[in-house]
Amino acid sequence: MAGVARKHVPFDCLDDTVQDAFLRAYRSLQTFRNGSMATWLSTITLRTCYDFWRERYRCAEYPVSAFTDRHQAWLDEAMSDRSNESYLEKGRQAEAREILDHMLDKLSPGDRMALELVYLEGCSVKEAARLLGWSVPNVKVRLFRSRRKLRELIGKQKGERGAP
Amino acid sequence: MNIFGPDFEKLDAILRQAYRAREEARAGTRWQDRVMERIEEAGRPGSPKGLLPGFGQLVWRLAPVTSLLALLLLGLMLTLGDASADPLQHFLSAAEESALARILGV
Numbered sequence: 001m002a003g004v005a006r007k008h009v010p011f012d013c014l015d016d017t018v019q020d021a022f023l024r025a026y027r028s029l030q031t032f033r034n035g036s037m038a039t040w041l042s043t044i045t046l047r048t049c050y051d052f053w054r055e056r057y058r059c060a061e062y063p064v065s066a067f068t069d070r071h072q073a074w075l076d077e078a079m080s081d082r083s084n085e086s087y088l089e090k091g092r093q094a095e096a097r098e099i100l101d102h103m104l105d106k107l108s109p110g111d112r113m114a115l116e117l118v119y120l121e122g123c124s125v126k127e128a129a130r131l132l133g134w135s136v137p138n139v140k141v142r143l144f145r146s147r148r149k150l151r152e153l154i155g156k157q158k159g160e161r162g163a164p
Numbered sequence: 165m166n167i168f169g170p171d172f173e174k175l176d177a178i179l180r181q182a183y184r185a186r187e188e189a190r191a192g193t194r195w196q197d198r199v200m201e202r203i204e205e206a207g208r209p210g211s212p213k214g215l216l217p218g219f220g221q222l223v224w225r226l227a228p229v230t231s232l233l234a235l236l237l238l239g240l241m242l243t244l245g246d247a248s249a250d251p252l253q254h255f256l257s258a259a260e261e262s263a264l265a266r267i268l269g270v
Contacts (some may be wrong), residue, residue, distance in 0.1 A: 007186055019195040023202055036222035078175050103179075119167045120183045147167055153173070154168050 001025075001045045008049035008116060021048040040148075046113070046131050048159055053109035071099055075154070111146035114139050119147075 001016045025044045033042055065156045074095055076155045104112050117128040118139070166176045 005185070015195040019199050019202075022195070022199045023206075026199075026203055027206070075175070077251050078178055079172065093182045093185045096188065100179045100182055115167070116183075120180055151168055154172060 004042050004045040005049055007121065008046070008113070009052050015051065017048055020052075021045040022038075024048055029043055036135050043131050043133070046117075047133065050113050050132065053112060055088055057109050071102060074099055079154075098109050103153060106153060107149060110134075110143045111149070113144040114142040115150075118143055 001021050002014065005017045005021060006014050021041075021044055024047075025041055025163065028044065040094075061076060078099075111133060116122045117131065118125060123131070125136055125139050125143070131138045132139070143160070166173060167179075168176050
């Protein structure tokens with residue numbers, strides 16, 4: 001459960017999210033039917049992560065700001081033609097994660113979960129729909145919307161930096 | 165599949181790699197203690213909480229006895245035949261009746 005949650009929520013909220021997911025699973029034990037316990041627990045954990053972002057979005061505890069100069073410099077460098085070997089270092093990965101989190105914060109909780117599952121984790125659309133309890137068209141719409149938003153963000157960034 | 169499209173393949177790969185690197189993060193063990201505390205507070209899953217569900221359970225447990233008693237009383241009324249007759253008369257012997265009459269002053 002922690003393995004699933006740690007990919008979707010910030011590290012400082014991991015303990016609380018795993019705790020909530022475990023309690024939810026305990027309360028729903030009667031609804032568990034024959035099948036894989038691991039899949040059932042993954043589904044509950046993912047939905048708890050989704051609720052975490054919904055709650056956070058509602059409370060607006062997480063200020064969504066524009067890219068800082070540091071972020072912009074990083075993006076410029078990453079988008080340039082240099083080798084990406086330097087980005088494999090741990091320190092650079094932390095920077096990359098910061099940028100990614102910043103981008104994901106621009107998305108709605110649902111769009112974020114769909115994008116993370118399909119594009120970043122490599123799940124199929126059908127699998128993501130099953131895990132999140134949504135229909136396949138719903139996941140597809142969310143994926144389309146989130147990708148468009150991120151492309152706009154990057155395009156805007158590139159345009160701003162490219163402008164004299 | 166790329167998130168940002170074919171123009172940003174490199175950026176896509178870097179961010180994807182950064183996302184996967186997060187798997188190294190580990191949850192602490194504090195949540196386990198807190199979960200156990202919450203489970204102990206919550207009781208067994210599916211068990212009712214509060215006074216009202218407990219009262220409901222008691223009513224249903226006593227329902228067969230109550231129904232049986234009601235049927236017995238109804239049968240008694242029917243065997244007596246006369247609705248105006250006092251059912252107590254049926255149980256009391258003459259001695260008991262006179263004693264009661266003395267006590268109650270009837």
